[in-house]
Amino acid sequence: MKYYDKLVFELSKPGRCGFSLPEHVVEGYAPELPERVRRTEAPALPEVSEVDVVRHYTNLSQMNFGVDTGFYPLGSCTMKYNPKIDEEMAALPAFQEVHPLQDPATMQGTLRVCYETERALAALTGMKHFTFAPCAGAHGELTGLMVMRRYHALRGDTARTKVIVPDSAHGTNPASAAVCGLEVVVVKSRPDGLVDVDALRPLLGPDIAGMMMTNPNTLGLFEREIGEIAALVHACGGLMYYDGANMNPLLGVARPGDMGFDVMHLNLHKSFSTPHGGGGPGSGPVGVREGLEELLPRPRIVRREDGHFDLLSEPSEASAGRVSAFLGNLGVVLRAYAYIRLLGREHVGEVGRYATLSANYIKEALKDCYKLPIPGLCKHEFVFDGLINDGAREGVPGATTLDVAKRLLDFGFHAPTIYFPLLFHQAIMIEPTETESLETLDAFIAVMRQIAEEAARDPQLLHDAPHTAPIGRPDETLAARQPVLRYAKG
Numbered sequence: 001m002k003y004y005d006k007l008v009f010e011l012s013k014p015g016r017c018g019f020s021l022p023e024h025v026v027e028g029y030a031p032e033l034p035e036r037v038r039r040t041e042a043p044a045l046p047e048v049s050e051v052d053v054v055r056h057y058t059n060l061s062q063m064n065f066g067v068d069t070g071f072y073p074l075g076s077c078t079m080k081y082n083p084k085i086d087e088e089m090a091a092l093p094a095f096q097e098v099h100p101l102q103d104p105a106t107m108q109g110t111l112r113v114c115y116e117t118e119r120a121l122a123a124l125t126g127m128k129h130f131t132f133a134p135c136a137g138a139h140g141e142l143t144g145l146m147v148m149r150r151y152h153a154l155r156g157d158t159a160r161t162k163v164i165v166p167d168s169a170h171g172t173n174p175a176s177a178a179v180c181g182l183e184v185v186v187v188k189s190r191p192d193g194l195v196d197v198d199a200l201r202p203l204l205g206p207d208i209a210g211m212m213m214t215n216p217n218t219l220g221l222f223e224r225e226i227g228e229i230a231a232l233v234h235a236c237g238g239l240m241y242y243d244g245a246n247m248n249p250l251l252g253v254a255r256p257g258d259m260g261f262d263v264m265h266l267n268l269h270k271s272f273s274t275p276h277g278g279g280g281p282g283s284g285p286v287g288v289r290e291g292l293e294e295l296l297p298r299p300r301i302v303r304r305e306d307g308h309f310d311l312l313s314e315p316s317e318a319s320a321g322r323v324s325a326f327l328g329n330l331g332v333v334l335r336a337y338a339y340i341r342l343l344g345r346e347h348v349g350e351v352g353r354y355a356t357l358s359a360n361y362i363k364e365a366l367k368d369c370y371k372l373p374i375p376g377l378c379k380h381e382f383v384f385d386g387l388i389n390d391g392a393r394e395g396v397p398g399a400t401t402l403d404v405a406k407r408l409l410d411f412g413f414h415a416p417t418i419y420f421p422l423l424f425h426q427a428i429m430i431e432p433t434e435t436e437s438l439e440t441l442d443a444f445i446a447v448m449r450q451i452a453e454e455a456a457r458d459p460q461l462l463h464d465a466p467h468t469a470p471i472g473r474p475d476e477t478l479a480a481r482q483p484v485l486r487y488a489k490g
């Protein structure tokens with residue numbers, strides 16, 4: 001253990017001090033707190049010098065892994081690098097200092113940015129209108145499903161209480177449906193990883209509110225029968241919901257609106273330049289096709305004839321209801337705007353293409369060491385099903401997907417998504433994204449090959465990994481359910 005791995009409390013020395021405050025901040029003003037709210041003993045704060053505090057926090061920050069420190073091939077979630085200029089744009093005082101209750105006439109620039117972002121998202125997805133109200137992907141799903149329910153309710157069709165979700169779907173899809181009061185009906189995938197259209201047909205009927213899908217699906221495969229699927233769902237009276245949390249493979253290449261989807265959400269905090277993870281802030285704008293726009297939550301920004309922007313804040317009669325305050329997480333929308341402008345119409349199509357190329361490059365380079373359950377071209381991500389040779393022998397169990405993921409940490413790479421989707425027992429889901437250089441992809445491939453060799457030779461080496469991280473194999477359930485975040489003195 002390094003000296004500075006110590007907790008700041010352990011570095012504490014009574015009387016040591018790293019700050020000084022003036023006696024009274026305001027001359028002649030010395031407020032006396034009433035006796036009953038004053039503490040009787042001094043708080044147990046660490047007593048350290050300024051340099052110790054600086055080192056403490058700097059070292060803590062170094063124990064964290066982020067896309068700014070290394071490659072992060074996390075499937076389904078697009079942990080891609082976000083250009084720093086987008087942060088700078090969002091931090092401009094003109095945007096930071098607006099107040100949501102300000103007169104719209106005094107925040108025309110901000111409204112214009114929101115309006116133009118909405119138009120850009122509509123153009124990229126083939127939807128008619130978007131709302132920025134939802135503050136996360138799952139929040140967007142809930143909002144979109146509320147729109148779907150409202151659509152049926154307005155037509156007096158109250159029997160539609162079920163929503164169809166493929167078995168490969170992101171876990172938030174069935175969860176959002178349940179929160180929205182809809183019953184989830186699972187449609188299974190075929191062995192080739194695509195939705196089984198023959199299994200879908202008998203599920204369709206007058207009780208189906210709609211179907212949720214993502215395309216390319218969570219296995220990174222393009223649902224080729226999407227046209228037929230959308231036609232079947234529409235014919236039974238349902239709506240098609242597109243989970244666009246991961247828009248990376250489609251950006252500038254294909255549009256959910258053209259595939260027959262009616263309602264969708266995007267995760268600006270994945271594909272559009274806000275870091276994803278750590279619990280926010282996020283933005284999950286919901287878009288709808290023409291004819292459904294009145295069902296969206298307000299406010300909506302409208303452009304007047306004279307070029308000025310207005311906020312329609314009163315909820316419309318048809319609206320599915322409010323899901324957040326004001327315009328949602330404005331800072332995230334600003335980053336998305338800067339990002340879209342940065343790429344421009346000319347370059348936005350490179351996102352999907354390079355994301356796809358990178359994923360296929362890694363897949364092909366590793367498929368002789370790792371089981372590839374669904375061969376062929378993938379889109380932005382793909383799934384391995386563990387090692388081909390896991391090294392299992394007399395008395396020593398073979399190396400698992402968890403072991404591979406832990407061993408990767410020793411080489412400075414973040415682990416991919418593991419054990420998801422549930423279709424494969426040893427799933428390793430890799431999404432390299434479009435921003436990584438060929439050298440980084442090659443370095444990752446070399447390490448994955450080395451780990452496969454190690455597994456074949458000495459699986460115990462992998463069982464004991466990571467060898468270099470401060471914490472190796474915590475009880476993950478316990479760590480998530482009962483995290484110990486406080487220092488107990490003594």
Ligand SMILES: *Cc1c(COP(=O)(O)O)cnc(C)c1O
Nearest residue numbers: 076077136137138170172243245
């Ligand atoms: C990340 C993700 C979501 C959920 O988004 P959150 O912002 O984490 O709620 C939903 N669907 C897919 C496919 C995703 O990748």
